[in-house]
Amino acid sequence: MYDFGLVGLGVMGRNFILNVADNGFTAYGYDLDKEKVNSLKDEGGDLEKVDASTNIKTFVKSLKQPRKIMLLVPAGKIVDSVIESLLPYIDKGDIIIDGGNSFFTDTDRRESELQNRAINFFGAGVSGGAKGARRGPSIMPGGSKSAYEHIKPIFEAVAAKYEGEPCVAYLGPKSAGNYVKMVHNGIEYGLMQLTSEIYDILKKGGDYTNDELHSTFAKWNSGRLQSFLVEITSEIFEQKDDLTDGRLVDQILDKAKQKGTGKWTSQNAMDLGIPVPSIDVAVSMRELSALKDERVKADALYGRPKVAHMDKEKLAELSEKALYFSFIITYAQGLHQLADASKEYGYKLDISVIAKIWRAGCIIRAGLLADITEAFKADASLPNLLLSPNFVNKVEETVGAARELVAFGAINGIPLPGLSNSLIYFDAYTSSRLPLNLIQAQRDYFGSHTYERLDKEGIFHTEWDE
Ligand code: 6PG
Numbered sequence: 001m002y003d004f005g006l007v008g009l010g011v012m013g014r015n016f017i018l019n020v021a022d023n024g025f026t027a028y029g030y031d032l033d034k035e036k037v038n039s040l041k042d043e044g045g046d047l048e049k050v051d052a053s054t055n056i057k058t059f060v061k062s063l064k065q066p067r068k069i070m071l072l073v074p075a076g077k078i079v080d081s082v083i084e085s086l087l088p089y090i091d092k093g094d095i096i097i098d099g100g101n102s103f104f105t106d107t108d109r110r111e112s113e114l115q116n117r118a119i120n121f122f123g124a125g126v127s128g129g130a131k132g133a134r135r136g137p138s139i140m141p142g143g144s145k146s147a148y149e150h151i152k153p154i155f156e157a158v159a160a161k162y163e164g165e166p167c168v169a170y171l172g173p174k175s176a177g178n179y180v181k182m183v184h185n186g187i188e189y190g191l192m193q194l195t196s197e198i199y200d201i202l203k204k205g206g207d208y209t210n211d212e213l214h215s216t217f218a219k220w221n222s223g224r225l226q227s228f229l230v231e232i233t234s235e236i237f238e239q240k241d242d243l244t245d246g247r248l249v250d251q252i253l254d255k256a257k258q259k260g261t262g263k264w265t266s267q268n269a270m271d272l273g274i275p276v277p278s279i280d281v282a283v284s285m286r287e288l289s290a291l292k293d294e295r296v297k298a299d300a301l302y303g304r305p306k307v308a309h310m311d312k313e314k315l316a317e318l319s320e321k322a323l324y325f326s327f328i329i330t331y332a333q334g335l336h337q338l339a340d341a342s343k344e345y346g347y348k349l350d351i352s353v354i355a356k357i358w359r360a361g362c363i364i365r366a367g368l369l370a371d372i373t374e375a376f377k378a379d380a381s382l383p384n385l386l387l388s389p390n391f392v393n394k395v396e397e398t399v400g401a402a403r404e405l406v407a408f409g410a411i412n413g414i415p416l417p418g419l420s421n422s423l424i425y426f427d428a429y430t431s432s433r434l435p436l437n438l439i440q441a442q443r444d445y446f447g448s449h450t451y452e453r454l455d456k457e458g459i460f461h462t463e464w465d466e
Pocket of ligand 1 (some may be wrong): 101126127128129185186257258259260262263362363
């Protein structure tokens with residue numbers, strides 16, 4: 001009998017199951033594709049440790065009870081059909097874990113349907129890509145707390161470690177895990193957009209070569225910007241192209257694809273009424289990038305300013321600060337959304353625990369997350385990172401550079417929407433008085449929508465045009 005079952009032996013599934021086996025647990029895989037089953041058996045080596053089958057009954061009956069069955073299959077209908085096919089064979093008390101990027105309301109629906117049959121269901125976001133699945137991902141599980149005790153030892157063993165601590169923790173009931181992973185991805189979109197803008201400005205404003213970009217990002221990665229995304233960005237600039245004499249990055253079509261998790265983050269933030277403009281614009285930029293043909297036509301129609309040259313070192317210094325500033329703002333927005341969603345959906349999230357399990361393994365892992373963890377440990381009810389005394393100096397020291405770069409981009413026709421939106425968010429969030437009093441006046445003027453006053457309690461209406 002095997003400790004752990006895994007459905008879906010694609011790259012992620014195969015890597016995850018081998019990781020489980022490396023950590024002292026026995027594991028059994030299931031896939032309809034015979035080739036995938038055979039290649040797992042070959043790679044696993046010892047069938048007593050890792051085995052697999054194309055037969056679902058054999059698969060289920062090979063697992064110890066309560067069975068722990070993880071699904072690593074594409075989000076959507078496939079998850080429902082895999083659950084359907086497991087149901088005739090599994091027993092009360094068994095645990096199904098969806099490790100994909102499922103939409104959180106789907107997880108809630110599945111959890112309540114399975115609860116009626118006394119089956120435990122977990123939505124557990126897994127981050128870190130194929131390498132992470134093999135060597136240690138960050139795992140974000142949500143579901144029944146008591147059932148988590150059965151999967152905890154396995155997840156803690158396979159997860160990435162940060163200073164010895166596993167990057168996994170029980171996050172909350174129902175879809176808490178999927179929701180946290182969705183916002184992780186929204187932040188990921190934001191950080192990626194910001195990195196691409198800094199690349200653009202270094203290249204256009206400072207004539208940085210790929211080698212210089214490589215060394216600049218590498219240097220940043222050994223400082224306060226240390227993060228997985230900055231690290232891989234530095235490596236990307238070095239990659240030679242097989243088909244030309246140049247670098248691969250220069251040959252890649254500038255149309256960014258997306259699978260939807262960033263968009264869901266933005267959409268749900270709108271539903272909650274929480275502003276996440278650095279994430280919103282990252283989604284919009286992927287959409288704008290897809291309009292390549294129209295962009296090419298428009299480029300021919302309009303002139304653009306000749307880009308002024310900025311001193312290379314000065315530009316690097318401003319860029320490092322602006323990137324650090326806007327990374328902080330992007331995490332602040334995502335975590336603000338999580339804090340609000342926690343109240344709205346009853347997740348009871350502990351933001352310091354989330355920041356803690358993002359410190360290693362996941363795509364948005366960054367040195368900054370250690371500071372974020374401390375900020376939320378010091379004040380668990382912190383509504384926004386910008387209100388943490390620990391962050392005031394970090395932001396004050398870098399916001400000026402963001403202003404200079406955003407202005408440089410605006411004057412020189414270099415689009416910096418992520419940086420601009422981060423700066424706008426900061427300026428608006430830190431303004432005790434915004435001009436939205438005028439909007440209230442306009443609403444009341446044309447629609448009698450009423451307004452409140454600064455100096456008096458109550459709801460007021462004025463007949464403006466009398
Ligand atoms: C992760 C990633 C992963 C996501 C990819 C692609 O945490 O490992 O977030 O889950 O699927 O990053 O996402 P897009 O195709 O939407 O860019």
